[in-house]
Amino acid sequence: MTAIDTVFPRPPSDQRRWDCVALGEVMLRFDPGEARIRSAREFRVWEGGGEYNVARGLRKTFGRPTAVLTALPRNEIGLLVEDLILQGGVDTGRIVWREHDGVGRNTRVGLNFTERGFGVRAALGVSDRAYSAASQIAPDEFDWDVLFGAGGTRWLHTGGIFAALSESTAQTALAAVRHARRHGVAVSYDLNYRASLWNSHPDPDAARRVNRAIAAECDLLIGDEFSFASCLGLEHGGAARATPMDSAPADAACLRVFEALPNLKLIAFPLREAHSASRNAWGGVLHARGGRRCQSLLRHELDILDRVGGGDAFVAGLIHGLLDGADLQRALDLGVAHGALAMTTPGDNAMTSLDEVEAVVRGDGAAARR
Template identity: 70%
Template sequence: MSTQQFQLARHASPRWAAMALGEVMLRFDPGEGRVRNVRQFQVWEGGGEYNVARGLSSTFGHATAVLTALPRNELGLLAQQLIQAGDVDSSQILWREYDGIGRNTRMGLNFTERGFGVRAPLGVSDRAYSAASQLQPDEIDWDTLFGVHGVRWLHTGGIFAALSEHSAQTAIAAVRAARRHGVAVSYDLNYRASLWNSHPDPDAARHANCAIAAECDLLIGDEYSFAACLGMDLADLGRRETPMDVGPADAAALRAMERFPNLQAVAFTLRDASNAARNGWAGALRNREALFVSAAREVDLLDRVGGGDAFVAGVVHGLLEGLGEQAAVELGAAHGALAMTTPGDAACTSREEVEAVARGDGAAARR
């Protein structure tokens, strides 16, 4: 069967291959311990949107930037240094003056346990009134950003859009401006019950998600997130026979593409998380003509956080490079698997290592 390849506009000399719009948090990692009794944390930077840009830069070598806001204090400066260490351009950060106690703006914090065996991973966010949640759409000159500097791909997500009414409107303004300038847009619905359960108006959040999805080329989500975040009635699709059953998510993807004509493709992961230390894992990509599914593998997990974001980075890399949908989903699944073998949100890996895993090379020691 012939399939039409993902279409990307061409820019003469874009400054960045990809830009992420979202919140960057400081992640406090208790390692093998638990937040409630640990005495020492490792600190990483992370965020669902930013992690994609970091993977595209540090693993795949693309020029990327993050569009976010940080408080002008020691925590904001720490986040900036970590962003720069990940080879992501920090020049588009908006800085907020700090009042000394965080009443007006603050750094978002995330305390995350990795889980083990029957003990599930646990995330405890402390992010209300963060600098990024207060981003306003009229603070950014979108025409200069996309039209003068040049960006090939914009990625944002439902975590950022759900932070506040301001962040939702900023995301909507960004994707509309990106489409106006021929920039490809991806949006990871990234449903988080903790955010949605505390949202003052879930219906308003769904309207915002739909407004963003309408401008997207690539939407990341499955039947569960489509129902929760977009308000789609998918009850007739039934439940998955197994966690790795692709059928309901594929059917939901086809309906999403009917609803949103600009969509070229939908991507999603498949995960069997019956044990926190070992997961079944695969990725899928549906365009308007065919379904592409990666090789399935059992992944021994050191830290599952960031696996989905690394999957998205691998898929976007494959599409940016014109490698085709099957190669894109294989690279995404391999990159996600590797991200879950190292601590922190990001994959400490290389393009060559990702390609080796995607090919199915063994894990024999290299000397």
């Protein structure tokens, strides 16, 4: 038994098809590069989604078998998304395909137009995702016993963006985490609070009601004091952050979350300060039930090409370390390094290797390698 097994028992790996499955929406991201959305004449297209990005990072960077649980329309755009997912090596065999009416009244692919930002011009995201195929996913569209039973997956990852899309996706996320727990599958959940999604909900308390029910079934929760207050209704009651990189308020909030959610074993959150769209401070913190706290090296001057997806890459690296049986500090360092590298390339996902992640963890310099 390794040191981490006493805090976070590794999910069994015997005869499992996947190391992780991710439940969430996969959108098309339209990236104008250095231009603006409002005046662009061309876009590069990427696939992305808060939950899916974690599965892709685990597969592409860390070589772990993963699958995505989502829905797509059966048309050329849906096939494009599938092809992009396949290029990332993620298993598409559990995608729910919906018949398309020809114009998108009944189902469509969600679109996300995203500017990377530069200097004083902040990154900007504009979503066009209403009536998407994934927003209509219902709990009975997946065979949970097959996914989580013998021969299924070791880990389930989902998040608050998917849960916020509709009442049916909220119920699907809740069904997924409950079935996973019943089968002994590890569960992670990124609160990933988006006010624009939750504020349109007819129930003003939906964010707290839904997120609290899902988080209660989880082993690993990703969030800070802001998302704990918005999503769980847990105010930490302490002082505000002295700086964006000050983790003390979030540390205090984690203690309250552990008290409120007895099944929870770990809480993690990245630390970020945007000096400009092109330069951030970056790091991360990991808390374990029982009081252990790990903090990564804080990089106060990290050059950024595209910040979108950095948090998802952080989660992917962290999960890889936990699945590997790494010490908690090493698991956190892998997450922070992977997140940092993901923000050096365009698109939502890291274009990196495990060797490069390890080099960042070791603190190797950025001299050219030949």
